[in-house]
Amino acid sequence: MTILRSNNNPIISPISVTASESNMEVIGVFNAGVARYNDEIVLLLRVAERPINHDTEVMLVPVYDPASKQIRIETILKHPDHDMSDVRVIKTPKRNYLTSMSHLRVARSKDGINFTIDAEPTIMPDTIYESYGIEDPRITQIGDTYYITYSAISEYGICTGLITTTDFLDFERKGNVFHPDNKDVVIFPRKIGDKYYALHRPSCSHYGNPEMWIAESSDLLQWGNHQHLIGVREGSWDGGRIGASAIPFEIEEGWLEIYHGADSNNRYCLGALLLDKNEPWKVLARSEIPFMEPERDYEVEGFFGNVIFPCGVLYEDGLIKIYYGAGDTCVGYAETTLEFIKENLSQGSLTR
Known part of the structure; x- marks a missing residue:
C-alpha cells in the first residue's frame, strides 16, 4: 500500500x-x-x-x-x-x-x-x-x-x-x-519523563529560516528550553520552509511526526520524522523524499495551489489516516500504512 x-x-x-x-x-x-x-x-x-x-x-x-x-x-x-x-x-x-x-x-x-x-x-x-x-x-x-x-x-x-x-x-x-511570530505548534499526547513537549516553528526575520524547534513545559502553558530540531535543506522539497503538521504519535521505535515542507516555489509536500521516545529532541530518521505530494486537481489548483497541508492525523488499526488541506480550499482524506512510512524513512538521513 x-x-x-x-x-x-x-x-x-x-x-x-x-x-x-x-x-x-x-x-x-x-x-x-x-x-x-x-x-x-x-x-x-x-x-x-x-x-x-x-x-x-x-x-x-x-x-x-x-x-x-x-x-x-x-x-x-x-x-x-x-x-x-x-x-x-x-x-x-x-x-x-x-x-x-x-x-x-x-x-x-x-x-x-x-x-x-x-x-x-x-x-x-x-x-x-x-x-x-x-x-x-x-x-x-x-x-x-x-x-x-x-x-x-x-x-x-x-x-x-x-x-x-x-x-x-x-x-x-x-x-x-x-x-x-510562531506557528505550527503541536503538543505531544503525554508527558515524557516529567515534562510535556511541543514542536513549533518560529519565524526569524533577519538570520534564521522557518524551521522546526522543540520546547518543554510543566503545565502546558509556560514553554521554555527551546531547541532547534531540524532545518530546511537547500534545493530539496523542504528547502523553503518546514513545520510540524500532525500531533506526534507513539510507535515501537519512537515518536512519529508527519511534517510539511515547501520548496522555493511554495509547493507543499509531506515527510516524516522519527524522534527518540525518551529524548524527543533527538532525531533518529527523516524523510529524504516526500511520501505524499500534490498531484490531484484539487491539490494542484485552488485558492493557493500545489499545497497539501495536514493538521490532523489518526493512527488506528495499523492505518495512518490523514486529513489534509488541499490547495488552501478544501479537505482531502488519505490513508497509508505504518510500514509505508517506515520504508520512506529508511531512505532518510539525519541531515539537519
Whole structure:
C-alpha cells in the first residue's frame, strides 16, 4: 500500500459550509484538526471567508474589532503602492492585511468520510491578537481533555493560542502560549519523563529560516528550553520552509511526526520524522523524499495551489489516516500504512 486517497475527495468543500454573515462568502475550508470523541471522528475546520465584493477597483478586507465584537469591512484601493501579488495578503505602506478571515467550526462523522458540519461558527476571533482571524488548529488529547493549539493572526504578528475542551461543545481559552511570530505548534499526547513537549516553528526575520524547534513545559502553558530540531535543506522539497503538521504519535521505535515542507516555489509536500521516545529532541530518521505530494486537481489548483497541508492525523488499526488541506480550499482524506512510512524513512538521513 502506498497513499490511498478517498474516492470521495475532496470530502469537504466550501460549498458544504454556510458563511458566518450574509455579507461574507466562504472561499476555503481546510487545514482541519482531528480527534476521536466517543464513537465519532471530530474535525475542527478552518473556515476562510471574505467580504462579497462587486467593485473590481477596490479590495474589501475583514478585520475583527474586539471592542464591538463585530467584523468590520475595510476598503483598500488598488494602487501601485499596494502589493496584491499574493492572493492571501495585501501589503500597504502603513499596514498589511489578510484578504480573508478564518474561524473554526466543528464537523462530526461516524465513518470518517461523511461529515455533518455545524451551521454556525464554533470558535470565532475574540481578542486583539486575533483581529485577522484564527487558523490551523491541532488537537492533542491528554486524559479526558483536548488541547487545541491554533494560529492567532493580527497586526501584532502570529501568536499561538490554546483552547481546551472535554466535549467539543464548551471551550475554554487559555490565551497565547507562544509569542509572535510562531506557528505550527503541536503538543505531544503525554508527558515524557516529567515534562510535556511541543514542536513549533518560529519565524526569524533577519538570520534564521522557518524551521522546526522543540520546547518543554510543566503545565502546558509556560514553554521554555527551546531547541532547534531540524532545518530546511537547500534545493530539496523542504528547502523553503518546514513545520510540524500532525500531533506526534507513539510507535515501537519512537515518536512519529508527519511534517510539511515547501520548496522555493511554495509547493507543499509531506515527510516524516522519527524522534527518540525518551529524548524527543533527538532525531533518529527523516524523510529524504516526500511520501505524499500534490498531484490531484484539487491539490494542484485552488485558492493557493500545489499545497497539501495536514493538521490532523489518526493512527488506528495499523492505518495512518490523514486529513489534509488541499490547495488552501478544501479537505482531502488519505490513508497509508505504518510500514509505508517506515520504508520512506529508511531512505532518510539525519541531515539537519
